[in-house]
Amino acid sequence: MASFRAFWNSPVGPKTTHFWGPVANWGFVAAGLADMSKPPEKISGNMTAAMCVYSALFMRFAWMVQPRNYLLLACHVSNETVQLYQLSRWAKGQGYLPQKKDEAATQ
């Protein structure tokens, strides 16, 4: 209970803007995960690349901002991972990356 109370009243807790903004950004991670099963033709190279740069910059931002925001950092680390994966799927689909053995034969 004491730790919950500490979280509840924390300067970066759920009563503050430092909490809900980062929570909203988890939507990007959720969307990225939901789109993992989509065919690569449906991935937007523009948007995924933009997300990769965006999350890389905001990982640093979350670390340097006062107060340091670990929730935002965790969100952007996750998003960076998901978006890089989606970007690799898109790139393979476009023929930019070498594909695995048998697929390469059809190219």
Place this chain on the structure above:
Amino acid sequence: MANSKLQALWNHPAGPKTIHFWAPTFKWGITIANILDSSKPPEQVSYAQQAAIMGSGLIWTRWGTVITPKNWNLVSVNFGMAVTSMFQLARKTQHDYLSSNDQQGEQAASESIEDQ
């Protein structure tokens, strides 16, 4: 006089030598990507991704006005995200569900549902 003002901006704690400047500035990339993608076929638009951009954009637009100091850069970039994502969502919804050619609309709708 102009020199010292420029210098003040250059050396500002949230200025161009810091992440506090570049991270929000680069966030415009998301809005620009959406503008570039506005001419792509609606089948390629992702409901989940655009909804996430809209949600995040709207929340951060509001919070940008609530924090101290008010950060208009943050407000404007997130407002841009919200507007472009709503445009993409409207485009895709119209194509999938409100298309005048019913057959085409149903086909597209079942296509996007299958993929999700």
